[in-house]
Every structure is written in structure tokens, then in C-alpha cells.
Amino acid sequence: MAGCNVNSREGGMLNDRIDPRITRTTQAFEQAIVDLAAQRPVSRITVAELADRAGVTRATFYNRYRTPLDLLIQVLHADLERGHRLEEERRAQGGHSARELLRLATTEVADHVERFGAVYRHSLADPADSGVYEALVRHFGDYALAFMNRGHHPGLPEANRQVIAQFMAHGFAGAIRAWLNDPSVTKDDMVDASVACAPAWWAVDAVATDTSDRP
Incomplete structure (x- = not known):
């Protein structure tokens, strides 16, 4: 993907203690898949060409x-996790209201989608490539569930949280789909909406709860 070097991002996937050769191989695979997925749907990418681009074997x-x-x-x-860690740092530092944190977190996700825009657009255009979108929904669902379980949120309904999380995840992923599918919709439009x-209850400051006695 032009302009998106996955190896230079702060807070990457790799542990500094890993053998440098393993690190280089992982980085080569990561850059290769992003480059190829920016050109066509990942469902059309073969292991052979991915390995060749990364300079390693299929094995x-x-x-x-x-x-x-x-x-x-x-x-x-x-x-995406890098953005979530930044959100947690902001939350720990204080100085932001819940609504401000919500906007900042939503903007971080929008920035992520923009960085990998070609990848996401290819995945949405090919019915055989739904795995990327489904993974995005799962990620948002896990994030929403973790958010609800962190502290007490005044106004949070007494309903099944798994269902609430899925409702929100599909809604947010749908907003991203609408943005990517319509050139007239801007990133700011998606964030604002x-x-x-x-x-x-998401935009209300949570009340911390003591979970020290919980298993």
C-alpha cells in the first residue's frame, strides 16, 4: 500500500527480544501482504506470490x-490496537471528558482505515473477501464489550452485553462501509455521524468499580 510502511509504525507487533532474523521475516511478510492487498482482494492473493514478494519460502x-x-x-x-493503547494512555492521564475520548478514539479508527484504505476498499468490493470486514466487526465487538465491562456506565441498559456489543460493532463497521463506498462522504462525516x-451512556464519564475481589 503506497505510503503505508507497516515496519516503521510505533508499537508494532514485534518483541525486541525476538531473533532479528525472525523479526525481519515477519516484517517482510507484513509489508508484502499490505502491498498486495492494496492492489487486489486478499482472497486473490496466493501464498506463492506472497512468499516470493517477502523473499522467503512457502514453507x-x-x-x-x-x-x-x-x-x-x-x-x-x-x-487498531496501537490506537486503543493511545486511548488508554489518554484515559489514564485524565483531562478529557468521555465525549472527547469517544471522538478521539473514533478518529483514531478513521485514521487507521484511511492508512489501509485501498485494502478495505478491495475487501468490500469482493463478496469472496468478506473476512476483512468480519474481522473488523469482531474487533469492534470485543472493544465494545471490554468498554462496558470497565467501570460503571450510568444509563447502560440491563440487557445482554454481547448483543449490545454486536449491535454497536455492526453499526460502526457499517458507518465505515458507507464512508468507503461513497466518495461524497468524508472522514469527518463518518466520525461526526x-x-x-x-x-x-458511552459518552458519560464512567464510575470506577472495585474488581479486586473478582476472579
Whole structure:
């Protein structure tokens, strides 16, 4: 993907203690899958061409991953997690209201989608490539569930949280789809609409709860 070097991002997937050769191989795979997925849907990328672009063997690929989709999802997930860590740092530092944090977090996700815009657009255009979108929904669902379980949120309804999380995840992913599918919709439009549609309890400062006695 032009302009998106997955190896130079702060807070990457790799541990500094890993053998440098393993690190280089992983970085080569990550950059190769992003470059190729920016050109066409990941469902049309073969392991042979991915390994060739990364400069390694197919056996090396299969020692690490099952499919090109698995590798791509790992790369996208790692980049999303970097944004979530930044959100947690802001939350810990204080000085931001819940609504401000919501907008900042939504903007971080929008920035992520923009960085990998070609990848996401290809995945949405090909019915056989739904794995990327489904992974995005799962990620948002896990994030929403973790958010609800952190502290007490005044106004949070007494309903099944798994269902609430899925409702919100599909809604947010749908907003991203609408943005990517319509050139007239801007990134700011997507952020504004998503923040405006967020439930009131999400934008209310949470009350910390003591979980020290919980298993």
C-alpha cells in the first residue's frame, strides 16, 4: 500500500527480544501482504506470490500462518490496537471528558482505515473477501464489550452485553462501509455521524468499580 510502511509504525507487533532474523521475516511478510492487498482482494492473493514478494519460502509462511487473510488480519488488528493503547494512555492521564475520548478514539479508527484504505476498499468490493470486514466487526465487538465491562456506565441498559456489543460493532463497521463506498462522504462525516449516534451512556464519564475481589 503506497505510503503505508507497516515496519516503521510505533508499537508494532514485534518483541525486541525476538531473533532479528525472525523479526525481519515477519516484517517482510507484513509489508508484502499490505502491498498486495492494496492492489487486489486478499482472497486473490496466493501464498506463492506472497512468499516470493517477502523473499522467503512457502514453507516459512505455513510455519507461521494458515492463509494470507490470517496474516492481513493480524497486521490490521495490530494497527487498531496501537490506537486503543493511545486511548488508554489518554484515559489514564485524565483531562478529557468521555465525549472527547469517544471522538478521539473514533478518529483514531478513521485514521487507521484511511492508512489501509485501498485494502478495505478491495475487501468490500469482493463478496469472496468478506473476512476483512468480519474481522473488523469482531474487533469492534470485543472493544465494545471490554468498554462496558470497565467501570460503571450510568444509563447502560440491563440487557445482554454481547448483543449490545454486536449491535454497536455492526453499526460502526457499517458507518465505515458507507464512508468507503461513497466518495461524497468524508472522514469527518463518518466520525461526526458515529459520535452523534453513540449511545448516551458511552459518552458519560464512567464510575470506577472495585474488581479486586473478582476472579
